[in-house]
Every structure is written in C-alpha cells, then in structure tokens.
Amino acid sequence: GEASQLGNLGYVYRRRGDLDKAEERYKRALVIDEETGNKLGQANQLGNLGNVYVGRGDLDKAEGHHKRALAIDEEIGNKLGQAQDLGNLGSVHADRGDIDKAEEHYRKALALFEEVGTELRVAQTQRLLQQLRVRNL
Incomplete structure (x- = not known):
C-alpha cells in the first residue's frame, strides 16, 4: 500500500543522505499505518525514524523511537x-x-x-x- 511505498522512498532518501526527505516519508507512512491499525508498519516506520535520528546525532530521539518500535514488535510477537x-x-x-x-x-x-x-x-x-x-x- 501507500505506507509501504512511502517507507521505501524514505529508505532511498536515507541511503542518499537526504535525511529531511526520508523523515518526511517515514512520518507520512507512520500516520497511514496508525490510521489503518497496521502495527507491523508502525514498528517499521518508528525504527526507520530512529535510524534517521541516529544519522543526525539525535540519540535521545533515536532511542525513544527504537523503544516504541520494540514495544510494538513485542506486542505483536x-x-x-x-x-x-x-x-x-x-x-x-x-x-x-x-x-x-x-x-x-x-x-x-x-x-x-x-x-x-x-x-x-x-x-x-x-x-x-x-x-x-x-x-x-
């Protein structure tokens, strides 16, 4: 779906070093995954956002996103x-x-x-x- 495509675009932008565009795509994908109740997608996008924040050196924000991703992944097994x-x-x-x-x-x-x-x-x-x-x- 659209969230998955946005996540893929975010990955491409992150690999190219364009963290702003990557963040924007991941956030849009996260909103869609939240609206549709896609827990797996939510965890993936939170992890992706965490990696963007690591790339920026914002380790506190990265840690928060990775912890949220972990909580969801634990919830869904x-x-x-x-x-x-x-x-x-x-x-x-x-x-x-x-x-x-x-x-x-x-x-x-x-x-x-x-x-x-x-x-x-x-x-x-x-x-x-x-x-x-x-x-x-």
Missing part, C-alpha cells in the same frame, strides 16, 4: 523486528559510549536473530559485539 530494534538500541548506546548497555542489547538481539534463523544478522551482530570489545580495550 514479531521476533525479527524485536531483534532489529534491540540491535538498533545497542548501536545508540554504543554511540553514547555506554558499552555495557550496548553489549546487553546486542546479546538480546543476537539470541533472537539465532532463534529466527537469520544467519546474516547473526554474523553482523557478532561483529558488532567484537567491535565493542575492541573499542573497550
């Missing part, structure tokens, strides 16, 4: 989404220099990625954990 949200929260904490919280979130994400069987995400999360340890030496 979306384990892959939960793992992604936890990984995003881990990255927010890593960017803040809070290595313990980052590691805690990455480990929870890793367990869920292993549970749902996404090998690429398992490997990516293991690499993030290794990078944390290197940064912490």
Whole structure:
C-alpha cells in the first residue's frame, strides 16, 4: 500500500543522505499505518525514524523511537523486528559510549536473530559485539 511505498522512498532518501526527505516519508507512512491499525508498519516506520535520528546525532530521539518500535514488535510477537530494534538500541548506546548497555542489547538481539534463523544478522551482530570489545580495550 501507500505506507509501504512511502517507507521505501524514505529508505532511498536515507541511503542518499537526504535525511529531511526520508523523515518526511517515514512520518507520512507512520500516520497511514496508525490510521489503518497496521502495527507491523508502525514498528517499521518508528525504527526507520530512529535510524534517521541516529544519522543526525539525535540519540535521545533515536532511542525513544527504537523503544516504541520494540514495544510494538513485542506486542505483536514479531521476533525479527524485536531483534532489529534491540540491535538498533545497542548501536545508540554504543554511540553514547555506554558499552555495557550496548553489549546487553546486542546479546538480546543476537539470541533472537539465532532463534529466527537469520544467519546474516547473526554474523553482523557478532561483529558488532567484537567491535565493542575492541573499542573497550
């Protein structure tokens, strides 16, 4: 639907570095997903917005959006989404220099990625954990 298309456009703009246009598309998609009761879409758009705010260095706003996404993904039982949200929260904490919280979130994400069987995400999360340890030496 329209929300999905807006989310895809937001992704393209974010990849190009146009965070303002990405944010606008994600927000419009979120409104549609809220109006139609699409919880999965809401969680996805909140996570996307969180990533936009990370790109801007607004870690508090990013954390808030990723937490909202996680709450929705937990509510609907979306384990892959939960793992992604936890990984995003881990990255927010890593960017803040809070290595313990980052590691805690990455480990929870890793367990869920292993549970749902996404090998690429398992490997990516293991690499993030290794990078944390290197940064912490």
